Amino acid sequence: MCIKFSSVIAKENERWHSDGIVYPKPTWLGEELLAKLARWCVESRQSGFKSTLSLISIMKYSKAYQALKEKYKDMVKVWPEVTDPEKFVYEDVALAAYLLILWEEERAERGEPARQSFVDLGCGNGLLVHILSSEGHPGRGIDVRRRKVWDMYGPETHLEESAITPNDKTLFPDVDWLIGNHSDELTPWIPVIAARSSYNCRFFVVPCCFFDFVGKYQRRQSKKTQYRGYLDFITEVGSTCGFHVEEDCLRIPSTKRVCLIGKSRTYPPAGEDSVDERRTRYINSRPGGPVSPPGQVPAPPPPGAADGPEGRGALDAGARHTPESPAEGLWLSGFHPREKAECVRNCAALPRDFIDRVVLQVANLLLGGKQLNMRSSQSRSAKAWNRGGSLSLAEVAGELDRDTLQRLKRECGGLRTLLRNSPQVFQVLNGRVRIRDWREERPRKEKEPEAKRRLFSETFKTRICWFFAHHPDGCVLPSDRCPFAHGPGELRPATARKKTQPL
Incomplete structure (x- = not known):
């Protein structure tokens, strides 16, 4: 039961924190935990793993x-x-x-x-x-x-x-x-x-x-x-x-x-x-x-x-071979060690214009078909900011053209990975995607690890705010609270990471 419980929490939260301890979301604890515990208590199935x-x-x-x-x-x-x-x-x-x-x-x-x-x-x-x-x-x-x-x-x-x-x-x-x-x-x-x-x-x-x-x-x-x-x-x-x-x-x-x-x-x-x-x-x-x-x-x-x-x-392509004697004492000639240069298949190597096009298309779907790429002529209050709705990944995929889907299928995680690689714009949770509302983000902790604080300070205002550039209502945050640049005038040059010293 303990193994199953911790595994389910890890899956629901998709991330283990600190030293291996998970902190489940309050909504999950309140809405799903009791039902799962009740079901596990009456299940007769034995766990397939050791304690x-x-x-x-x-x-x-x-x-x-x-x-x-x-x-x-x-x-x-x-x-x-x-x-x-x-x-x-x-x-x-x-x-x-x-x-x-x-x-x-x-x-x-x-x-x-x-x-x-x-x-x-x-x-x-x-x-x-x-x-x-x-x-x-x-x-x-x-x-x-x-x-x-x-x-x-x-x-x-x-x-x-x-x-x-x-x-x-x-x-x-x-x-x-x-x-x-x-x-x-x-x-x-x-x-x-x-x-x-x-x-x-x-x-x-x-x-x-x-x-x-x-x-x-x-x-x-x-x-x-x-x-x-x-x-x-x-x-x-x-x-x-x-x-x-x-x-x-x-x-x-x-x-x-x-x-x-x-x-x-x-x-x-x-x-x-x-x-x-x-x-x-x-x-x-x-x-x-x-x-x-x-x-x-x-x-x-x-x-x-x-x-x-x-x-x-x-088998992998080319894995089968003839019964010739393996050369130099090789135990099985079909084995191939991984390449020294890592093959990147997490959507990061996709062309920037392709990624930007898919992000705009998905955001357009979530906002109910509103045309993006240009700001509204009239300024709106933050209260009226349009976050749009949420769609399942299957619903989003159904709206994409065949060539786009084929290209995404060649990447690990496909559409899900591409959207998760754009956390400034989207939230992807439990198979559904929606526009991120930065007003809901937790304020940064004062006691965060030094590496995270350093990374945040190095990347602050080094990229244009996607919402400022594309959302019909602009960014939901004022410029002084948004970690991204509201226009070229706020852009800072990226800081080169310093080489760490040996321990």
Whole structure:
């Protein structure tokens, strides 16, 4: 119930605040919460997930989390990335706290005083690597793309910019743990890499985006959610690789917060050769595996794999290949690591004139067909300011031409993303869009994080107010209260962001 409740709140509010705590809207609490609680109380359906922090001591975790939160809270103030610092900093603090307790308890069980070594595959911003290294665990992070924040950590945090392709050269025989935190296309490969690195190598993954060994993962069983099916698939991968796979639910500000852990093997060291043959057959049985020549029967998958979790879905273009021997020890030739240059598909790379046209068209629909692009000749009072109505995204899409819709469909999130990328003009909530009324916006908090205050001061009056330029009634706010420029005379030059210093 607790897991479901927090997940629903996160979904309704679409954003976790501060250190992973959500603050639901009063309207949602008053109008929907009681009905949902009543329904959950009579439901007999069992949750498909473990209870939170079921594999470690909650008391130890809480103490570790609070200590790390206090120690690394200043990261929020100097975060140089465009991502939300509160979410990403506190999420990595929570992950680090979990791993530190997991590893502390493992050392006690094994009677080994030395701290575990690790490699974080697909380490992203590298903060998890920085915290674990600072807490005494030798390790490094690898990612295909360098981040700005890497320069802040200092030389004691080892981060490498490199693409990872599963092959005989991508092994870590001297490493205790492999970590995959939202590691995308590497996620199903991490148990395989851990198993083949050494008998003593373990893994910890937090699956997020759904990838098979080659291409996207797609479910086939409608009785399970795609997320549950994908977790079962990664569990099956780990089990086939010879691990006892355990599942736990983390306390992190994310809806994808289930982790899978492989701490021990199901076979003795002497059985490595036979188990590796089974791994190979299983990998080849997945979509994108070798295609058998005509008349040749493919090698059977391991027991249970044929009827295992769903995921026999479509491959990426060009993923299928001939049964030629993989070059240079490549385990599956259809695998493609992500490109170093990130492909932007969040509508931000669309031409400015196209975005402006769609924004004007949608605003025109919401205002009841009033012609935009020019101010009313007569000034109106703020009371009479026309906000227009609200429309569902489906209703808005029904009014757009086919070419516009096709272009938006090639972007992640499509129309919804484009409208959310224009928060000055629109509010998008629960599948509906309406014009934003800036009189309803909360006044800025005096105790907001320094990074947010600095960003606001740097962008103040650096763009023309959309309402001043396009709305028939002009802007609802007077010039001195509007953060945007009412005409060219108020425009300020954008301030270049200063480079942050290493921690």
